[in-house]
Amino acid sequence: MNIRNGLVASASALGLMLTSQGAGAFDMMEVGEWKVEFSGNVNGFLSDVSCESDPAGPVLSGLACGSLSGGDYDDNNVRTGLLPSWFGFHAERTEENTKYGITIGFQPGIDSGADLTGAPIDGGLGLNSTNFRQVFLEFSGTDWGGIKIGRDLGLFGSDAILSDMTLSGVGTVSDLTQGGGNTSLGRIGVGYLYADWKGQVQYSSPNWSGFSFNVAVVDPWGLVNLSGVSLDAGSFSQEGSTYGLEGKVAYAWEGDFSGKVWASFISQELKSTNPALNDEDALGFDVGAKVGFGGFELVGYYYTGEGIGSAGFLFDAVDAAGNTRDSDGMYVQGTYKIPGPGTKIGVSWGESNLDRGSADPAGTSLFETNESIVFGIYHPLTSALQLVLEYTQTEATAHNGNEAEEKAIAVGAILSY
Amino acid sequence: MENGTTAARLLDRRRRHLCGAHGAHLARLGRCKLVLVSGALALVCAAVVWGATEAPRGSVVLWSGDDQWVKIEPQDDPAAAPNDHPVQLDKEAITNALEALQVRVADPDTGTESDRPVFTPGELANLAPHVASGLARAGPRQDVTFSTIDSRPLAAGGLIRKPGVNAGRVFYNDGRLNVIFGELQSDYRKKNVYGQRSEDFTPRRQGSRGEATKQKWNLAARPGLEFHSANDGAIRNDWVVIDTAVAGSEVLAAPQPGNAPPREPASAPVVAAPVQSPPATVAAPAPVPDAATAPAAAPRTGTPNADLEQRLRKLKELKDKGLISEEAYRAKMQELLSEL
Numbered sequence: 011m012n013i014r015n016g017l018v019a020s021a022s023a024l025g026l027m028l029t030s031q032g033a034g035a036f037d038m039m040e041v042g043e044w045k046v047e048f049s050g051n052v053n054g055f056l057s058d059v060s061c062e063s064d065p066a067g068p069v070l071s072g073l074a075c076g077s078l079s080g081g082d083y084d085d086n087n088v089r090t091g092l093l094p095s096w097f098g099f100h101a102e103r104t105e106e107n108t109k110y111g112i113t114i115g116f117q118p119g120i121d122s123g124a125d126l127t128g129a130p131i132d133g134g135l136g137l138n139s140t141n142f143r144q145v146f147l148e149f150s151g152t153d154w155g156g157i158k159i160g161r162d163l164g165l166f167g168s169d170a171i172l173s174d175m176t177l178s179g180v181g182t183v184s185d186l187t188q189g190g191g192n193t194s195l196g197r198i199g200v201g202y203l204y205a206d207w208k209g210q211v212q213y214s215s216p217n218w219s220g221f222s223f224n225v226a227v228v229d230p231w232g233l234v235n236l237s238g239v240s241l242d243a244g245s246f247s248q249e250g251s252t253y254g255l256e257g258k259v260a261y262a263w264e265g266d267f268s269g270k271v272w273a274s275f276i277s278q279e280l281k282s283t284n285p286a287l288n289d290e291d292a293l294g295f296d297v298g299a300k301v302g303f304g305g306f307e308l309v310g311y312y313y314t315g316e317g318i319g320s321a322g323f324l325f326d327a328v329d330a331a332g333n334t335r336d337s338d339g340m341y342v343q344g345t346y347k348i349p350g351p352g353t354k355i356g357v358s359w360g361e362s363n364l365d366r367g368s369a370d371p372a373g374t375s376l377f378e379t380n381e382s383i384v385f386g387i388y389h390p391l392t393s394a395l396q397l398v399l400e401y402t403q404t405e406a407t408a409h410n411g412n413e414a415e416e417k418a419i420a421v422g423a424i425l426s427y
Numbered sequence: 428m429e430n431g432t433t434a435a436r437l438l439d440r441r442r443r444h445l446c447g448a449h450g451a452h453l454a455r456l457g458r459c460k461l462v463l464v465s466g467a468l469a470l471v472c473a474a475v476v477w478g479a480t481e482a483p484r485g486s487v488v489l490w491s492g493d494d495q496w497v498k499i500e501p502q503d504d505p506a507a508a509p510n511d512h513p514v515q516l517d518k519e520a521i522t523n524a525l526e527a528l529q530v531r532v533a534d535p536d537t538g539t540e541s542d543r544p545v546f547t548p549g550e551l552a553n554l555a556p557h558v559a560s561g562l563a564r565a566g567p568r569q570d571v572t573f574s575t576i577d578s579r580p581l582a583a584g585g586l587i588r589k590p591g592v593n594a595g596r597v598f599y600n601d602g603r604l605n606v607i608f609g610e611l612q613s614d615y616r617k618k619n620v621y622g623q624r625s626e627d628f629t630p631r632r633q634g635s636r637g638e639a640t641k642q643k644w645n646l647a648a649r650p651g652l653e654f655h656s657a658n659d660g661a662i663r664n665d666w667v668v669i670d671t672a673v674a675g676s677e678v679l680a681a682p683q684p685g686n687a688p689p690r691e692p693a694s695a696p697v698v699a700a701p702v703q704s705p706p707a708t709v710a711a712p713a714p715v716p717d718a719a720t721a722p723a724a725a726p727r728t729g730t731p732n733a734d735l736e737q738r739l740r741k742l743k744e745l746k747d748k749g750l751i752s753e754e755a756y757r758a759k760m761q762e763l764l765s766e767l
Binding site: 038039040041042045047049050051093096098100113115143144152162163171172177264265393394426 | 486492493578586587588589590615616617618619620621622623624628629
């Protein structure tokens with residue numbers, strides 16, 4: 011059975027599954043030689059956001075209500091949380107000791123994505139936003155590891171976001187996603203750099219008693235001038251003769267005292283298209299640890315980099331004169347799962363910092379620190395349905411002392427299937 | 428090379444950044460915040476070190492692969508009676524005992540009930556040798572736990588197959604093999620969290636001595652199998668006690684698919700091998716350290732002579748009922764008598 015026939019059979023099987031199995035039928039099934047699986051979630055939240063901006067001026071690229079400086083205001087939404095709603099399709103088979111498969115996932119938001127449709131934010135006739143974040147093929151063997159080719163989560167910072175408790179909630183909203191957008195920010199930009207979804211060729215090692223490593227050649231990206239005081243991709247090209255490179259080593263163990271430690275890096279050469287500017291390097295490292303014992307789980311994470319930017323890779327990474335900016339960040343998180351009901355309560359604190367480039371004036375209103383503290387309650391009503399209540403306070407501070415504050419209360423539910 | 432220089436410069440800058448060269452930044456962070464972060468990171472680091480040194484004592488992985496495993500783990504109930512471990516059971520005996528387990532399945536459309544094997548041949552091939560190895564290595568306060576996965580057709584001859592998870596714990600007590608199921612052909616799914624299919628949708632329960640696990644299906648009664656009776660008299664359908672001298676006999680006697688003759692019994696078709704000292708050149712499996720007990724005794728066998736008469740009676744009863752063939756009966760009888 012070739013791949014096309016296999017997938018056609020798989021699609022046909024979906025109809026059979028829906029008619030023969032009834033509700034809750036999205037289990038893994040085998041159709042001929044192929045294993046197929048549909049999985050994901052739908053989530054939705056009422057988010058009540060209160061913004062206090064600084065009359066003295068904005069905090070550029072600040073994530074607490076962001077660069078808006080129009081005074082205090084409230085912003086309420088019915089929105090998707092940090093975790094996008096997800097429809098994922100996965101198919102795999104094994105042939106001659108080689109397992110291979112494909113994964114495709116798309117992520118519909120429940121609020122209006124105005125910038126994609128042209129309709130005004132929260133206006134009539136608007137459409138919800140839809141992403142296609144995942145599409146990749148992979149093949150692997152138990153002896154030698156595996157290869158992944160396609161678009162999937164990046165390696166650098168991936169364990170940071172996967173360990174973030176706000177992945178089941180909302181976290182920071184920010185002006186970036188206030189009126190729409192696909193997801194909230196969670197702790198992106200207030201503790202870690204977003205791992206993002208990247209075209210890549212990734213090698214994964216076998217698991218040697220808990221030790222493993224990954225390395226990926228990724229599609230090179232260009233600069234993003236989020237603040238308005240940075241260079242963008244027009245000056246530094248992603249079309250140069252280079253690739254991005256990411257890698258991660260990790261060790262995980264099981265038992266009454268389970269845990270994982272990891273370290274990763276990200277690197278990309280920034281090729282200047284302006285003869286007046288030099289080529290630059292973006293380079294970052296991170297370390298993290300997660301341990302669990304008796305219902306408690308602790309997470310600690312730290313990253314640092316030069317020319318990698320903040321919030322997203324290469325966001326505000328280079329000043330207006332072409333000099334890279336340093337950045338770092340960290341977060342700590344503690345959660346406790348109550349025996350019996352399984353309710354998880356948690357608190358986390360984190361911040362991301364962006365230094366001035368050598369050409370940035372001392373009084374720049376570019377953000378220096380985005381910081382937040384989150385309190386969350388996550389209650390599993392069933393194995394699939396979780397109720398969430400979160401309070402997030404985010405503060406942004408500029409190099410010139412401007413400040414902004416965002417307080418967000420979110421209540422909602424997430425249903426996994 | 429350039430990257431290395433950049434990294435060194437970057438780390439030095441970070442060090443100065445955190446250690447006070449940037450006085451304004453330090454002031455911004457604030458003393459309390461630094462104390463909070465440093466304390467939390469130190470706590471996590473200490474926990475990591477402690478966890479890394481403590482973890483191996485809890486369980487020993489005997490085999491893992493493709494999301495399946497067999498482990499030696501502590502008994503789930505500290506108040507439980509110690510097991511008769513280590514015990515030397517033949518791989519074939521384990522295979523026959525587990526092969527005899529059947530689950531009663533009801534057709535969702537017609538309601539017709541039928542029995543089908545709990546374990547597929549593929550699962551047994553992975554499970555039996557490692558369970559045998561585990562029972563020979565485990566201490567009295569340890570069980571052998573397992574989780575296996577294989578697919579079964581949704582309907583006879585159907586195109587669509589569905590993977591199911593079997594998980595539980597195995598231990599040997601009072602001359603019988605005990606299996607407590609936590610999962611019995613449960614749905615196998617991975618939760619999709621941010622596109623990563625790594626977390627089991629439903630945790631794989633390993634079975635518990637103290638509390639019965641509710642299952643979608645029930646185990647079927649078979650010769651040589653009994654369901655455990657709890658202290659309050661309740662019958663535990665998730666906890667099966669297997670007489671390895673009997674269980675699996677009908678499997679040996681039954682016609683095999685493809686008109687093949689009944690399977691020839693192995694040298695020890697349905698029970699553990701007789702007591703024999705291991706060859707001098709082959710080291711006996713070392714028992715896994717069991718902190719809760721004194722050093723484990725030498726492996727004992729699962730066929731104490733005291734119950735030989737009972738086993739002979741049981742064997743004759745099976746033959747009289749037509750559950751085993753004359754050939755299997757004679758072979759087994761010879762084997763039992765040779766123990767005298």
